[in-house]
Amino acid sequence: MKKYLSWLPNIITLSNLLMGCVSIKFALNGNLADATYFILIALVFDFFDGFAARLLNAHSLIGKDLDSLADMVSFGVAPSMLLYGLASHANFDNWAWGNPEWVGYLSFLIAIASAYRLAKFNNDTKQSYGFIGLPTPANALIIVGLVWMAADTDSFLAEKLTSPYAIIAIIAACCWLPLNNLHFIALKFKNFSWKDNSSKYILVIGSALLFAMFKFSGLFYIVCFYILLSVAMAMFSKPEDDVAV
DSSP: OHHHHTTHHHHHHHHHHHHHHHHHHHHHTTOHHHHHHHHHHHHHHHHHHHHHHHHHTOOOHHHHHHHHHHHHIIIIIHHHHHHHHHHTTOOOTTOOSSOTHHHHHHTTHHHHHHHHHHHHHHTOTTOSSSEESOOHHHHHHHHHHHHHHHHOTTSTTHHHHTSHHHHHHHHHHHHHGGGSOOEEOOOOOSSOOHHHHHHHHHHHHHHHHHHHHHGGGHHHHHHHHHHHHHHHHHHHSOOOSOOOO
16 A cells, blocks of 8 residues: 555646646637636645655655656746737737747747756755745746736736737746746745744735735735745845755
């Protein structure tokens, strides 16, 4: 029984990969809303595969590689396809830079940045408590939130997000954030005391409030809050000796 249970984390990881593939299918069909749901489901599987591995003490090199491969699809390729779909609805009136289709192709740079970030993590021995560079799931949430904002006709940002200049700016940001050397908070609890985990509790509480206020559009604000909180902690707190993904 223990032998079969040890495969449970890998099965969960492969479920993450499957959700990423389904998200890509919906994005290709132009159904961006449903594509975002499957990225969010993939995110849930991504959380629970690590949880299951720790619970069952079932860590393995195969599991580590599978996790990165699944993340590459679900949080690298799938968000790129989402942004490509968003670019296809961009308002290119008064656009003077040639065929606008190349703006959509730029979105695939996010997949490249995600691949490099994941490869860097797999070979980085310095990351054991926090993140260096924005994690790929958080990067994907930026795009998911922006897609929901663009679909919200009541949002004052909706029209601005369909500007090709805004899309180029989003692509640039989502390529830079995973590759920078900033330290980001990891939701890994060594214990549950407020003193040792204040930043994590603040992140969880703030994220819950933002989601309650803005629903799926709030995912963008949650990641922004996460980035600002991580930068503040890095500036005003004693740096950790180890940093992890």
